[in-house]
Every structure is written in C-alpha cells, then in structure tokens.
Amino acid sequence: MTHKSLFSRALALAPERLHFAAHSHHLWPDASFEAQQQAWLDANIHADRKWDLIFGDVIPEAQGHVAAELNLPSLDSLVFSSNTHDLLLRVFSGFETKPVRILSTDGEFHSFRRQADRWQEAGEAVVTRVPLEPFDTFADRFVEAARAGGHDWIVVSQVFFRTGGLFDRIADLADLARPEGPWVLVDGYHGFMATPTDLSAVAGQIFYVAGGYKYAMAGEGACFLHAPEGFAPRPVVTGWFSEFGDLSGPPGGVQYRSDGGRFWGATFDVSALYRFNAARRALADAGLDTAAVADHSRGLARAFEAAIRSGRAGRLAEADILNPVQGDAPRARFLALRHPQAADWRARLLDAGVVSDVRDDVIRFGFGLYQDHGDLDRLIQAVHAL
Incomplete structure (x- = not known):
C-alpha cells in the first residue's frame, strides 16, 4: 500500500x-502547505486580534490532538513552545534548591546532553549517567539506579535517538515521582506518533516532552510539554502567556496557573501548530x-x-x-x-x-x-x- x-x-x-x-x-x-498559507491569512485578517483566534481555536485543537494521541485525561496539562530545549529550561527552573541531582543516561539527545553538561560546569547540577550499553540490561539498571534514591530529577528518552532502543519501564519511574522530588521527565521526541503511546496511567506523575519535527509531520516549532499537576508549581523561567487563567500565589508576588499553563512562555511563531493540526486531520481523513x-x-x-x-x-x-x-x-x-x-x-x-x-x-x-x-x-x- x-x-x-x-x-x-x-x-x-x-x-x-x-x-x-x-x-x-x-x-x-x-495539507501542511495550505495550513501555512492559512496561518498567514489569519494573521493578516485578524491582525491585533489574532491571539484570540490562536488561543480560542488553534491551540485547543492542537492540545486535543496531543491529548488524544497520548490518552491524556485533560487538555489543560499541555503547553507549546518552539523547541523542547526551551521547555527543559522551564522545568529545570522549578527546582528551588541547587545543585539539582539529575539521573539520566549517556544516550540523551543534544538539547539535554549539552545543557546538562553546562549546568554541571556551573555548579547548578550534579549529573549521573547510566550507560545504555549493554542495552539488554539497560532498563533494569536504570530503574535500579532510580529506586536507589538521591535524585531530584530523572530524565530518560522513550526511544533513544541514536540507537533506536525503546525504554518500556516508564511506569516504574512514575511510581517514584513525588511533587517534592524526584520529578520524572520522559523525552518522547522519537516516540510521539512513531509508536502508540498511552500515558493515561502515569499522566499524574510524569512530565513528557516531544515535538512535531519528525513523525507528527509538522516541521519545526510544534513542541509541547505535558506537566503533571502539583509538580514545579512556580517555575522561575516564565513568560507572559502564563498570566492568563485562574492564578494563585503570594500576595504581591508572581502568580501562576495550577494547570500546565504555568509553563507557558511568550510570543512564538504558531504556524507550526497550523501545520500540525492539518497533518493530524489529513491522517484522520485517510483513515x-x-x-x-x-x-x-x-x-x-x-x-x-x-x-x-x-x-x-x-x-x-x-x-x-x-x-x-x-x-x-x-x-x-x-x-x-x-x-x-x-x-x-x-x-x-x-x-x-x-x-x-x-x-x-x-x-x-x-x-x-x-x-x-x-x-x-x-x-x-x-x-x-x-
């Protein structure tokens, strides 16, 4: 076929x-070609009122597609950004105590690998990396290291970008996650829309980041974060989009939404979300x-x-x-x-x-x-x- x-x-x-x-x-x-054109048309038809359309229609549709793909219980746990590196920075900024003790692997993508190295150089993090090889024992070794404790943040790929190995013990890590730590973040870039993924059982315990550059067929710019409620309630890196919604916080201080919206950043090119929505619709139309x-x-x-x-x-x-x-x-x-x-x-x-x-x-x-x-x-x- x-x-x-x-x-x-x-x-x-x-x-x-x-x-x-x-x-x-x-x-x-x-379908993404017409979607790119529609983004241009909408920006100029609606001009100053464009963001009403974006937050009223475009973003909710994109949230719906992601939530359906991952079987998430709510759309409100999802925010978008131009790249996953930006989202990693926002999550990291939620740690109140430094250095952050990170458990990860020697096979993570460069957006995390390079940044973790620099955090460590700057004294902001202490990073423990579990070797991927031999891969047939990796999952057991990684979960054992996570269960040993002593970490604030556990970061691991769903599918490793270099070798194609798949990590299938996310539920074991989710059992360890607590709002006070450790937090668990799964890099799903090579898993999202590459293989069926059901996060319904762990959505309340893990962060999940991915994007549309690969299997979602949307090109650059359509990256997202799923954030569990109660984890990292007040990220230090925060944009003005987070000022909209039901806010709470100290009187006179910076207030945040309690849902995933606490991780919103600021103005970004939303044409990628048009392309993502169009690609999802095209797949659905084709069955x-x-x-x-x-x-x-x-x-x-x-x-x-x-x-x-x-x-x-x-x-x-x-x-x-x-x-x-x-x-x-x-x-x-x-x-x-x-x-x-x-x-x-x-x-x-x-x-x-x-x-x-x-x-x-x-x-x-x-x-x-x-x-x-x-x-x-x-x-x-x-x-x-x-």
Missing part, C-alpha cells in the same frame, strides 16, 4: 531523491492512526533488514543492527546500523541521491508513509552499489 498522494508536493520537488530519513526530517504532507503508520514502517524496516542479512544490501551486512525488528513489538521508526564506515556510507549514498543520516558510527534509515516497496527496492540497489 502507498500513501504518496498525501505528499505529492514534497515528492515532486525532488522526484529522483530517495528520502529514507523520516526519523530525522520528515517530509511535510500537502490512518499511529498504529497503522507504525505497521507500514515496520513492514519496510523488516524487508530492509532481511535484505541486509541476506547480503542483498551489500556491505551493510557487515554492520551491527542495533535495533532489529522483533515481531510486532513497539519500536523506533528507523533501523540503526553500527559500523566504522557509517559516515562514509552516508556521504556516498547522499551523492547517489539517497538520504539517510549518521550519528557517530551509526547510520540510520527511517521509514514513513511516503515510501513503498518500490522505493525500498531502489534503496537496496543503491546500498548494494556501495
């Missing part, structure tokens, strides 16, 4: 390109949900893995497949292959019009709705030519 018609504009711009980096920069569906998209991706990944193992994909057979397809289990939407020549392979494939991406010695091939088995055959031929 093919769903290329949903991406006719993007595919027509580079018809010979094979884009197997849906996990990195997902192509945008046609597609995350489970269906994940199944399509899994089928392509399984076929590509089989080609690698059989030798039909040439030298890729020499690589170590870090996240092989295992039945119908939840998984990343990409295959991660480790090899010393990964960067060279990626460069040579790019010269041949095949887009993948590389992280250190790991080359990644991502799968999405705008690919079919004909594209996969072309990919196999291209990598065989290496």
Whole structure:
C-alpha cells in the first residue's frame, strides 16, 4: 500500500531523491502547505486580534490532538513552545534548591546532553549517567539506579535517538515521582506518533516532552510539554502567556496557573501548530492512526533488514543492527546500523541521491508513509552499489 498522494508536493520537488530519513526530517504532507498559507491569512485578517483566534481555536485543537494521541485525561496539562530545549529550561527552573541531582543516561539527545553538561560546569547540577550499553540490561539498571534514591530529577528518552532502543519501564519511574522530588521527565521526541503511546496511567506523575519535527509531520516549532499537576508549581523561567487563567500565589508576588499553563512562555511563531493540526486531520481523513503508520514502517524496516542479512544490501551486512525488528513489538521508526564506515556510507549514498543520516558510527534509515516497496527496492540497489 502507498500513501504518496498525501505528499505529492514534497515528492515532486525532488522526484529522483530517495528520502529514507523520516526519523530525522520528515517530509511535510500537502495539507501542511495550505495550513501555512492559512496561518498567514489569519494573521493578516485578524491582525491585533489574532491571539484570540490562536488561543480560542488553534491551540485547543492542537492540545486535543496531543491529548488524544497520548490518552491524556485533560487538555489543560499541555503547553507549546518552539523547541523542547526551551521547555527543559522551564522545568529545570522549578527546582528551588541547587545543585539539582539529575539521573539520566549517556544516550540523551543534544538539547539535554549539552545543557546538562553546562549546568554541571556551573555548579547548578550534579549529573549521573547510566550507560545504555549493554542495552539488554539497560532498563533494569536504570530503574535500579532510580529506586536507589538521591535524585531530584530523572530524565530518560522513550526511544533513544541514536540507537533506536525503546525504554518500556516508564511506569516504574512514575511510581517514584513525588511533587517534592524526584520529578520524572520522559523525552518522547522519537516516540510521539512513531509508536502508540498511552500515558493515561502515569499522566499524574510524569512530565513528557516531544515535538512535531519528525513523525507528527509538522516541521519545526510544534513542541509541547505535558506537566503533571502539583509538580514545579512556580517555575522561575516564565513568560507572559502564563498570566492568563485562574492564578494563585503570594500576595504581591508572581502568580501562576495550577494547570500546565504555568509553563507557558511568550510570543512564538504558531504556524507550526497550523501545520500540525492539518497533518493530524489529513491522517484522520485517510483513515490512518499511529498504529497503522507504525505497521507500514515496520513492514519496510523488516524487508530492509532481511535484505541486509541476506547480503542483498551489500556491505551493510557487515554492520551491527542495533535495533532489529522483533515481531510486532513497539519500536523506533528507523533501523540503526553500527559500523566504522557509517559516515562514509552516508556521504556516498547522499551523492547517489539517497538520504539517510549518521550519528557517530551509526547510520540510520527511517521509514514513513511516503515510501513503498518500490522505493525500498531502489534503496537496496543503491546500498548494494556501495
């Protein structure tokens, strides 16, 4: 089955390109083109009254899509920002005592990795990182470290961006979370709309951040935070959007909303939310949900893995497949292959019009709705030519 018609504009711009980096920069569906135009029209039709429309219609629709995707009990726990780094800063600012004792991993994305390193340099944090490898014991080792106590903040990815490994013990961490500490934050960027995710049982205990750059097909700028009630009630980093709603706080002091709105920032480009809403509507109109998209991706990944193992994909057979397809289990939407020549392979494939991406010695091939088995055959031929 093919769903290329949903991406006719993007595919027509580079018809010979094979884009197997849906996990990195997902192509945008046609619906997002019209949505981008609508954002411009609304901004100029409504001018000074634009924000009435944004907070009255656009943001509630986007909150509804996220809440439905994650099975959250309320829309009010969700706020948006241009990037997840901004949201991490707001949560961190909620800690009243420094240094903040952080438990994390050596496989987090750079927005957290770099900032945590700098916090530690500045004496604002003490960071303990649990190694991802060996990954078959990682979940047990991480949960054991969390249960040992002594941490204020536990930060872990749902799906690790480099290796594609999936962490499936979120509920165990949620059991440890308390408003007085520790707080638990899950980076869901490679999980949101990549694999079905139900947070209903843990929504009251964990923070969850993700965005629309990848599998939500919205491009840059549509990032969000789910914030459990009672955790970090007065973040120090706060914007003027947080001044609207039911506020409480010390007389004469800075007051905050009690719901997720306490984490609102300030003015940002909302065109990404138009694109996100349009992409969600387009999927619904096509009868597609995350489970269906994940199944399509899994089928392509399984076929590509089989080609690698059989030798039909040439030298890729020499690589170590870090996240092989295992039945119908939840998984990343990409295959991660480790090899010393990964960067060279990626460069040579790019010269041949095949887009993948590389992280250190790991080359990644991502799968999405705008690919079919004909594209996969072309990919196999291209990598065989290496």
